[in-house]
Amino acid sequence: MNASDRLAPVLFVSHGAPTFALEPGTLGRCLRAFGEQLTGIRAVLVVSPHWQTSGVQVMTGRQPETVHDFGGFPSVLYTLRYPAAGHPQLAAEAGRLLEQAGLSVGFDARRGLDHGAWVPLLHLLPNADLPVFQVSMPVDLDATGALQLGRALASLRAQGVMILASGSMTHNLHELDQTGAAAADYVVEFTHWVRQVVTAHDTERLVNYRKLAPHAQRAHPTEEHFLPLLVAVGATSGGEMMQVVDGGVTYGVVSMESYAWGAVTSIQKPKMPDFIR
Numbered sequence: 001m002n003a004s005d006r007l008a009p010v011l012f013v014s015h016g017a018p019t020f021a022l023e024p025g026t027l028g029r030c031l032r033a034f035g036e037q038l039t040g041i042r043a044v045l046v047v048s049p050h051w052q053t054s055g056v057q058v059m060t061g062r063q064p065e066t067v068h069d070f071g072g073f074p075s076v077l078y079t080l081r082y083p084a085a086g087h088p089q090l091a092a093e094a095g096r097l098l099e100q101a102g103l104s105v106g107f108d109a110r111r112g113l114d115h116g117a118w119v120p121l122l123h124l125l126p127n128a129d130l131p132v133f134q135v136s137m138p139v140d141l142d143a144t145g146a147l148q149l150g151r152a153l154a155s156l157r158a159q160g161v162m163i164l165a166s167g168s169m170t171h172n173l174h175e176l177d178q179t180g181a182a183a184a185d186y187v188v189e190f191t192h193w194v195r196q197v198v199t200a201h202d203t204e205r206l207v208n209y210r211k212l213a214p215h216a217q218r219a220h221p222t223e224e225h226f227l228p229l230l231v232a233v234g235a236t237s238g239g240e241m242m243q244v245v246d247g248g249v250t251y252g253v254v255s256m257e258s259y260a261w262g263a264v265t266s267i268q269k270p271k272m273p274d275f276i277r
Helices: 026-038 075-079 087-098 115-124 143-161 185-200 203-207 227-234
Strands: 011-013 043-047 056-059 106-110 131-136 161-167 242-245 258-261
Touching: 011 026, 011 115, 011 203, 026 056, 026 242, 043 087, 043 115, 043 143, 056 087, 056 131, 075 203, 075 227, 087 106, 087 143, 115 131, 115 161, 143 161, 143 185, 143 227, 161 203, 185 203, 185 227, 185 242, 203 227, 227 258
Parallel strands: 011 161, 043 131, 043 161, 056 106
Antiparallel strands: 011 258, 242 258
């Protein structure tokens, strides 16, 4: 067993629309299968674009509420709860590491879990039996800063903290298509480019994705849903095993492609469905 086998995993999950909670599709089934094989995890740290603050904030509540931070969706979504406990001690350690990295850090004992956290966790850990806490994204975060944020948090993995960076591979809500149209060409091309760069652990190209990736500006008119991927990559090393989960494309333009790093060898058991590759 090498050192990376003893680290808790890192996930980048494209959380899609809030309706992902009700419509698991390919990605939801994969997350459930992965979650069933997790062992030795003490807590889950989530970074989501739906909590942005001035500076970095760390959630320290003992029992964070489920926040329904969206509108106009089926009423059943607003009845869903994710009753995971928080973990104030590990949250404090996360804050210490972030301060050590030179970041201005605050603590929030009232903050609840936004849908970027609890929606994918409904599939990954449906029993809500592991503590969960969040670290916010600074409003002025850029790709370089997101990479550094992940690097600052990386050592928590050795303490059994799984890092869940929740965002979206593509996020152009102006082009949503609810007619069941095929995936837009630009979405496929952008996703393919990112997959190649992430697989190669080419952080320099990834940081400069807005200049180098095809259709980057169209895939992400704003950056906040892509930056969690940089956080995830920052929390990993180039030698780690990485798994690609092709979650398909919803609404014609929302790529659900996701990645897992670290202790994921069990995900390749023959009993696993063939959409995990």
